[in-house]
Amino acid sequence: MSHYKLGLQFAKEQDQNDELASYRNRFHIPKDQHGNDLIYMTGNSLGLQPKQTKAYINQELEDWANLGVEGHTEAKHPWMPYHEFLTDNMAKIVGAKPIEVVVMNTLTANLHLMMVSFYKPTTKRYKILIEADAFPSDKYAVESQLRHHGFDDKEGLILWKARQGEELVRYEDLEAIMEKHGDEIALVMIGGVNYYTGQYFDLKRITKLGNKHGCMVGFDCAHGAGNVELNLHDSGADFAVWCTYKYLNSGPGSLAGAFVHERHAHDKTLNRFTGWWSHNKNTRFNMRHEFDVIPGAEGWQLSNPPILSLAAIRASLDIFAEVGMKKLTEKSKKLTGYFEYLINELNHKDIKIITPSTPNERGCQLSIQVKNTDKSLHRKLTEAGIISDWREPDVIRCAPVPLYNSFEDVYTMVERLKTVLNA
Template sequence: MLGLDFALEQDKKDVLKPYKDQFYIPKDKHGNNLIYMTGNSLGLQPKSTKHYINQELTDWAALGVEGHFEAKNPWLPYHEFLTESMAKVVGAKPIEVVVMNTLTTNLHLMMVSFYKPTKTRYKILIESDAFPSDKYAVESQLRHHGFDHNEGLILWQPRDNEELLRYEDLEAILDTQGDEIALIMIGGINYYTGQYFNLKRITELGHKHGCKVGFDCAHGAGNVKLNLHDSGADFAVWCTYKYLNSGPGSLAGCFVHERHAHNKDLNRFTGWWSHNKATRFTMRDEFDQLPGAEGWQLSNPPILSMAAIKASLDIFHEVGIDALVEKSKQLTGYFEFLLKELGDDIIRIITPKHPEERGCQLSIQVKNADKTLHHKLTEAGVITDWREPDVIRCAPVPLYNSFEDVYVLVEKLKTILNE
């Protein structure tokens, strides 16, 4: 009923269809496009990226150090060229956002400021299946402050035989241990299940109990409407190489709510790029804190990486997060429908059913399957993502995936299952 003809008809009506041609699609050994469903792990390269980076290489070759002032896009303020577009992507004010460092580095910098343990309030609450880097980071912060991480780490866990987390269980933890918790640090979208948490609800709950609240939005930025400012969160961090298509290991983003923008009493690590821009190069002045998220910078920015981010953000600025999310819901809804057609006795989707509680990723379990199924999908020209012990993550990204892609993926999966 909703087969290939339907998919092709939806693609014809898709106003974002032309954007697929702005990305390089990986090909198989025969030169055919692969079905790429792992934008949740590494986004595809915009065709414009090479031009953006080459511009900086050209200016570097021609200008040398003078490129800091005379390049087409002067390097000295280059990070500022990204701020407005990035703020729109994550739903923040420009003063609240900066692109700098990498994700876990930014998380540590945020915890320097917002994790302020005392003898009686020192614990950190995270989701039980947080991304490993987040767990390692918060454990190390506990140890750094002289606490036992086994005792100081509180896990928000799903109930028996469930994968998704319940807010009433978080409320129960805070009702009983809230006065011992200094920081709540949750992944905005859980990397494994794809569950998109209600950031505002968690923040209000945490603040009610006197906790600071932060989010790792690596799987949310460029995927869902994060509305970070309205959430009231104290801070958030995210990478740019997944849905934001900036290239492997590229720079990350950081959000600090504007209520902290002018608070110079916040403990923080500093460097010369968090110093007053007007006097930064006089070199011998006492430290003068920049307001806003920029005040957490340490070093001058790596321009080539920022050029790649700019290439992608210019596409996001043109498309707008509203249009992306609208198509995402349609595309993922179609994907969910086709998977369910295979039968609940074969396929189990562990991602929330409600479109407002997920992004474009669906995490699926196939009965009696192991990683062999993932390998067979790869051999069939479908690039998905395997996560132990038994989940295949698939993310139909609205910028470069089509309804036909989704249909073909499910057909190939069906063929493998029928072998």
């Protein structure tokens, strides 16, 4: 693209003109043994820690120390309704209404809870469609659901594959699968952004196609939430799930999110697994009532949530609320576009970007395929102060995250990659 230029000066100018540049100072940037900032390109695996996270968690530790059980109602941020403090900001991030979103459990647990409600197999319509290179956890989860319902987990799984010699899947191939097998498919369950290629799918298009054939539709947005504008409500999907420790910077293994479209919000006939946190808040502690489900996504909760994890998520979501997804994605497109430009300018015979080149079909991640190499290349990059992510057989995944990565980070990453390749 013509508006990008080579050289460090251009990167520095972009950083000077970046209205979000100061947010980098709100995060802890990992350092090498000499105290220099590492070039951190793995926000797609684990987001960096906001500096305010410690204070948010300490507040809850203080309240627990000083109040004990009374903290449920008397803490500065009372624990009983604590998950509700996150709902509005999380809904904005994923493009949903507050009634459609809840922060709870972990990603695959939420996926199973959603499939209890939205995978409704019959003897004729029982198959599940996923993308062939879905994240392994998704594949294991849907296979186990097939087995749980008494079906063969290979025969019942339909894979949306890339064509021979290609990395990205095509919508016309999905349409052909649906024409052929649509009346056998109970659930279409796709990763909103593919973890390996970084391909961002058209959620609305996939949902419309699934609905046309009478299928339920859900998405795993682990690589989408906080990265792209998901617009989950407008997509029309029945459900979605995501984790918060990647682009949402909540800390390793932190809680996940779930979306249930508002058209299901008041449907008490939906089959679901329940616990006391999905029961009417007004009578929850009146222990002898019959179950009375809360409307909306909250009605899928099971247990009282871990407050320390919620505090860490709230610390990050408060930053997102300041910036907004619109500004974040605008910077993201510039940053990743610049990254793509520099990689292409290397003009290296063994390097190919397998992520879509159209900005609207990807988030910030670029998956860089390096032919004729092995993991030793990744090791050398790490030794050169680049924290990236290796995926077998030959792909380095790099995600310049707009909240804390700079144009200079991207410039330095490519310069060091060049040095390693030439060596």
